[in-house]
Amino acid sequence: MTLFSFSRFWAILVKEFIQMRRDRLTFGMMMGVPLLQLLLFGYAINTDPKHLPAVAVVAENSAFARSLLRAMENTGYIRFIGAPVSEATADLMIRRGEVQFAVHIPPHFAEDIVRGKQPALLVEADATDPVATGNAVAALQGLDTMALIHDLKGPLADLQKDGAPFEVRLHKRYNAEGITQYNIVPGLMGVVLTMTMVMMTSLAVTRERERGTMENLLAMPVLPMEVMLGKILPYIVVGYVQVAIIVVAARYLFMVPLMGSLPLLSLAAIIFIAANLAVGFTFSTMATNQLQAMQMSVFFFLPSLLLSGFMFPFRGMPVWAQVIGEVLPLTHFLRIVRGILLKGNGWADIWPDMWPVITFLLLAAALAMIRYRRTLD
Amino acid sequence: MSDAVIDVQGLTKSFGDKRVVDDVSLRVGKGQIYGFLGPNGSGKTTTLRMLCGLLTPDAGSGSCLGYDIRRQAAEIKRRTGYMTQRFSLYEDLTIRENLSFVARLYALDRLNARVDAALEQLGLTSRQKQLAGQLSGGWKQRLALAACILHEPELLLLDEPTAGVDPKARRDFWDQIHALAGAGLTVLVSTHYMDEAERCHEILYIAYGRLIAKGTIKDVIATHNLATWSVEGPNLHLLSRELQQLPGVDTVAAFGTILHVCGHDEASLEKSIAPYRQRPELHWERSSPSLEDIFIQLMSGLDTNGLAAKR
Ligand SMILES: Nc1ncnc2c1ncn2[C@@H]1O[C@H](COP(=O)(O)OP(=O)(O)O)[C@@H](O)[C@H]1O
Ligand SMILES: [Mg+2]
Numbered sequence: 001m002t003l004f005s006f007s008r009f010w011a012i013l014v015k016e017f018i019q020m021r022r023d024r025l026t027f028g029m030m031m032g033v034p035l036l037q038l039l040l041f042g043y044a045i046n047t048d049p050k051h052l053p054a055v056a057v058v059a060e061n062s063a064f065a066r067s068l069l070r071a072m073e074n075t076g077y078i079r080f081i082g083a084p085v086s087e088a089t090a091d092l093m094i095r096r097g098e099v100q101f102a103v104h105i106p107p108h109f110a111e112d113i114v115r116g117k118q119p120a121l122l123v124e125a126d127a128t129d130p131v132a133t134g135n136a137v138a139a140l141q142g143l144d145t146m147a148l149i150h151d152l153k154g155p156l157a158d159l160q161k162d163g164a165p166f167e168v169r170l171h172k173r174y175n176a177e178g179i180t181q182y183n184i185v186p187g188l189m190g191v192v193l194t195m196t197m198v199m200m201t202s203l204a205v206t207r208e209r210e211r212g213t214m215e216n217l218l219a220m221p222v223l224p225m226e227v228m229l230g231k232i233l234p235y236i237v238v239g240y241v242q243v244a245i246i247v248v249a250a251r252y253l254f255m256v257p258l259m260g261s262l263p264l265l266s267l268a269a270i271i272f273i274a275a276n277l278a279v280g281f282t283f284s285t286m287a288t289n290q291l292q293a294m295q296m297s298v299f300f301f302l303p304s305l306l307l308s309g310f311m312f313p314f315r316g317m318p319v320w321a322q323v324i325g326e327v328l329p330l331t332h333f334l335r336i337v338r339g340i341l342l343k344g345n346g347w348a349d350i351w352p353d354m355w356p357v358i359t360f361l362l363l364a365a366a367l368a369m370i371r372y373r374r375t376l377d
Numbered sequence: 378m379s380d381a382v383i384d385v386q387g388l389t390k391s392f393g394d395k396r397v398v399d400d401v402s403l404r405v406g407k408g409q410i411y412g413f414l415g416p417n418g419s420g421k422t423t424t425l426r427m428l429c430g431l432l433t434p435d436a437g438s439g440s441c442l443g444y445d446i447r448r449q450a451a452e453i454k455r456r457t458g459y460m461t462q463r464f465s466l467y468e469d470l471t472i473r474e475n476l477s478f479v480a481r482l483y484a485l486d487r488l489n490a491r492v493d494a495a496l497e498q499l500g501l502t503s504r505q506k507q508l509a510g511q512l513s514g515g516w517k518q519r520l521a522l523a524a525c526i527l528h529e530p531e532l533l534l535l536d537e538p539t540a541g542v543d544p545k546a547r548r549d550f551w552d553q554i555h556a557l558a559g560a561g562l563t564v565l566v567s568t569h570y571m572d573e574a575e576r577c578h579e580i581l582y583i584a585y586g587r588l589i590a591k592g593t594i595k596d597v598i599a600t601h602n603l604a605t606w607s608v609e610g611p612n613l614h615l616l617s618r619e620l621q622q623l624p625g626v627d628t629v630a631a632f633g634t635i636l637h638v639c640g641h642d643e644a645s646l647e648k649s650i651a652p653y654r655q656r657p658e659l660h661w662e663r664s665s666p667s668l669e670d671i672f673i674q675l676m677s678g679l680d681t682n683g684l685a686a687k688r
Contacts, residue, residue: 216465216524218431220482221454374450376431 025287029295033302040306040321048135049316051079054101055093058084062110064148068121071143072103077136094126094173096349097335100133100315101125101140113148113165120169127172128338129183132313137170144168174342182257185250186341187310190333192246193239193269194276194304195297200238201280202293204231210289215376224372232277239273240266250341259344265337268350271357272333278364285371304330329357382407382532382563383428385439385446390423390432398423399586400437405565410558412577413567416676420586421567422462425534428565429459442531455483458525462536462567464517468510472501472520475509476527483528495523499553515546522550526557533557535566539573551576571669580668584675594668603627603674604643605666606650608636610659623649628673639670 020027056069061084072078078101085093090102104122106112112119123140125133144164175182205227208214217227243266250256279300287293305311307325314325325331332353339345339353383405390398398420405411413421426432428441430450438445444452466475476492485491496502499519504512509520518538525533535554539547551573558564558578566577574580575594582590582597590597610616613636617629620638625645630637640646654661 211468212461212463212465213467214465215431215461215463216459219429219454219457219459219461220479221451222482375433376426377433 023289023292025292026295029292029299033295033298036299036302040303044307044317044321045312046316046318047131047312049132049313050076052077052100052132052136052315053081053098054078054103055082055090055099056080056084057087057090057102057104059105059107060109064110064113065105067148068105068143069103071148072140075136075139075143077139090124094124095339095343095345096352097126097339099126101136109166116165118165118167120167122169122171124171124173127175127178128342129309129313130175130178130180131183132315133172134178137172141168141170181254182342183338185246185254185256186337187334189243189246189269189337190272190308190330191305191310192242193273193333194330195301196242197235197239197273197276198280198283198300199294199297200235201232201277202283202287202297203280203290204235205281205284206287206290206293218374218376224369224374228281228368228372232274232281235277236270236273239269243269256341258341260340261346264347264350265340268333268336268340268354268357271354271361272329272336275329275357275361275364278361278368281368282364282371285368285373304328307331308334310334326356327360329360332357380407381405383439383441383565385428385437385441387437388424388427388434388439389436390420390427390434397586398427398434401583401586401588402437403439403581403588405563407563408558408561409578410554410564410566410576412574412580413565413583414569414574414580414672415567415583419583421583422536424583425459425536425565425567428453429457429534430454431459455528456530457532457534458528458530460521460525460533460535460538462540464509464521466509466517466521466524469508471506471508472496472512473505475520476524479524479527485528491527495527499523514541515543518542518546518550522553526562531562533562533564533566535564537567537569539568539570547573571667571672574668582672582675589675590671598666598668598671601641601666601671601674603639603641603666603670604646605664605670606638606646606661607664608638608653608659608661609634610656616653616659620650620653625649628670628677630670630673637664637667637670639666639674641674 054072058065069080073080081099087104090099090104093099094102102124104124106119106122109119109121121144123137125137127133144166148165172178208217247258247262247265251258280297283293283296283300287296303324307317307321308314308328308331309325310330314322314331317325335353336345336350336357339350343349381404383403386402388398388401388403389396401420401424403424413425415421423432427434428446430446430453433447438447440446441453442456444456446453467478470478473492473496476495477488480488480491493502496505499522501516501519501523504516509517512520522535522538533554539550542550547570554564554566555576566573568574577594579593580591580597581588590601592600608616613631613634617631617636620626620629620636625640625642625647626638626649627640628637629639638646638650650661653659
């Protein structure tokens with residue numbers, strides 16, 4: 001009796017296989033999740049992003065300036081989007097995250113070089129994400145000796161002899177010391193909310209179905225909207241508690257500077273939370289048991305985590321991955337939170353990332369309402 | 378507008394290509410208790426769900442409490458109490474919390490007073506703080522009943538409410554149902570128990586999705602015109618097997634130490650059992666068929682066609 005029985009072991013084994021095969025969705029997810037990971041890690045992720053967007057502010061349009069900008073692009077790390085702009089515009093573009101770098105060519109640049117005065121070239125970097133800018137910064141700093149090598153020939157060749165003809169002065173904005181926590185901790189707010197909100201709501205409705213309480217609920221005069229709001233609201237409260245915990249921890253444990261308005265952050269957070277809850281609610285209308293609901297949540301969470309720019313630099317990803325990333329609410333929320341907390345952004349600055357979240361919320365909520373059944377058919 | 382509480386015609390429902398309820402028409406009068414009988418999988422639950430708007434019929438129409446079952450499900454739900462076959466209140470809520478939840482869903486006034494009254498009426502007051510999941514079958518059933526009469530419905534649809542409940546609790550339950558019906562409530566209750574069927578004013582019998590018998594018990598027994606003999610004696614088991622082979626014998630069923638031998642063709646039955654009636658050790662007696670005899674007959678499917686034609 002106490003000996004290992006092959007027959008008994010076999011009985012369990014066969015039963016497990018049968019049950020695995022019956023639950024098609026779970027089986028599909030078991031195959032789908034590794035495949036998704038393989039694709040995302042294998043093709044989408046790149047920790048050495050190239051061609052980062054930049055603008056130039058050109059006070060003096062000389063031949064030196066032009067070859068310098070060209071040399072910068074030739075490093076492969078930056079790419080100038082459009083023509084040179086004014087100081088004010090460059091500042092706005094950096095704040096809104098439209099560019100990663102702003103290169104300032106000072107007045108009298110050519111003249112000062114020729115006179116051997118070693119003028120300073122100012123490169124401003126949005127350093128909220130130290131990983132994204134790290135390699136580009138190093139490449140730009142190496143430019144001082146090499147960039148003008150072809151321009152300084154003949155009588156000017158002497159200028160190269162005693163050191164670099166100009167100096168690259170780097171100004172890292174928002175996170176001067178390159179502290180990764182500054183970037184990670186605010187981002188975590190979005191990640192934690194995505195994970196818990198989607199999972200909790202997807203389980204909340206599926207649980208009713210799995211336990212059979214759905215039949216009783218449907219037999220009573222309650223509208224889908226009432227069920228949806230009643231189920232979602234408690235989780236919004238939970239989400240807010242999470243936001244509060246992370247903000248307090250960011251401020252007092254990780255010493256992240258809080259530059260922007262907390263009410264604005266709360267407003268953005270509620271829209272983001274609602275968007276995730278609507279996704280969870282939609283999942284719960286599709287899943288037949290809690291395991292399936294969990295797996296669907298993972299299937300949503302994984303790309304959110306990997307393609308949003310939380311774990312890996314967004315601009316390092318190939319275009320297809322960026323397109324998917326742009327659809328996900330987390331991508332935009334990360335930019336919003338980092339913008340508000342680290343850059344002190346206001347409503348006008350976050351709007352470009354706010355409307356995609358609102359659109360996502362409306363679509364997900366509509367889908368959830370369409371999928372929610374008032375009957376057992 | 379008829380005075381019937383439920384008046385539906387031609388209800389039909391299929392799942393996939395399986396027709397689960399087939400052309401069922403019902404009329405249920407006010408203040409009456411209707412027993413809904415039939416073997417497992419015959420479509421009782423599906424029919425009840427269509428009546429209270431939980432399922433949309435593929436075909437057929439009609440009204441419940443004067444409201445159209447297709448278009449006015451919300452009105453029906455507000456005035457109907459539906460007790461599901463499987464316990465479907467929240468096991469992780471206490472008895473009281475469950476009742477309060479239901480009371481709020483129906484937007485009832487005097488919430489606490491009503492919940493108190495319901496607890497009192499069902500003898501649950503002392504257990505109100507207990508989690509519903511920890512209750513035994515009988516108590517769960519009381520709670521479920523309390524929950525579905527809280528909003529003072531005009532119609533109760535009960536789906537096998539007493540399955541797995543002990544006889545004492547069943548009796549209490551039925552006393553309660555009769556009290557409710559006495560107060561004007563109409564009850565449609567599905568069951569497998571014959572003694573419960575006998576406590577109903579009228580019965581409906583469904584098999585393979587088709588309604589094949591309805592009326593008072595007397596009517597049902599009379600229309601089926603089933604010749605029945607009971608026999609007592611030794612070795613009933615062997616006897617039963619022999620009798621079953623005989624022409625004219627439709628069913629043989631054991632009730633303890635007695636066998637019921639039934640057939641719809643009386644002459645043929647009598648002829649077949651005549652030799653056995655000579656045996657001294659057997660004690661034969663002409664008896665009237667019980668409801669159970671009729672149902673065993675119906676379930677055995679022998680008579681399905683004939684009955685369908687008679688309908
Ligand atoms: N949601 C459903 N999907 C598919 N088949 C169903 C569903 N509900 C019930 N059935 C089938 O319909 C038949 C009738 O079921 P039901 O109405 O529950 O019978 P009863 O309550 O009389 O036992 C059964 O064969 C059952 O398997
Ligand atoms: Mg049933």
